[in-house]
Amino acid sequence: DAKTTQPNSMESNEEEPVHLPCNHSTISGTDYIHWYRQLPSQGPEYVIHGLTSNVNNRMASLAIAEDRKSSTLILHRATLRDAAVYYCILRDALNTGNQFYFGTGTSLTVIP
C-alpha cells in the first residue's frame, strides 16, 4: 500500500474550521483514502473515507484533489472533543488482507 505524509501537529481555535492535509503522491487507482482519529487513551475510530469525489458525513468532510495525490480532512467547527491524532491511510480495495498502514498522524490541539 502507498504511503502518506502528514504534518506532525496542528493547532486550531475552538469553533473554527480545521483543514488537515495529507499527501499521497504514489496513490494507485484502486486506493481508497481513509481517515481515522484516535482520542487520548482510546482506540482509533473511523472518520470518513473516499475514492475520487468529495465526501461529507456528520463528523467531517473529505476533499480529494483532482489528481488524487493529496486530500484534506475538514472539521467544520472544531470542538475540544476533536483534539486527537488524525491518521490518513490508503487502502487498496483489491487487497484481501485489508491491512491498514498507520503512520504517526497529525496531532490536533484545540485551543479554547
Next chain:
Amino acid sequence: NAGVTQTPKFRILKIGQSMTLQCAQDMNHNYMYWYRQDPGMGLKLIYYSVGAGITDKGEVPNGYNVSRSTTEDFPLRLELAAPSQTSVYFCASSYSAGFETQYFGPGTRLLVL
C-alpha cells in the same frame, strides 16, 4: 451491541511469562486484527484473520501467536514476554476487506518488566 471488547485493560508481566490477550466482537464480522502501538507511534499490524480457522501474519508477528476458532473471538498469545513487547495492543474487526471500516477495541496496556 458491545462492539469490540478487550480484556484485560492493563497487565504487568515479568520477562519470560506468557499470557493471552482476549478480543471479542458481536457484530458478526469476518475480519479481525491485532495491532500494537508503541509510545508516540502509529499502529502496526501483528496478525489478522479473514474468518474462523484462517489467520495470517502482519507487519510485526514475531513473538506472538493467534488462533480463530469462532467468528467472535480472536485471542493473541505471548509465549515468552520480552521488554520489547511493552506496548498498547488494539484489536479490531471489519465485515470484509477493501474499503470497509475497521472497528477498534479500547486496547490492552501491557508492561513487561
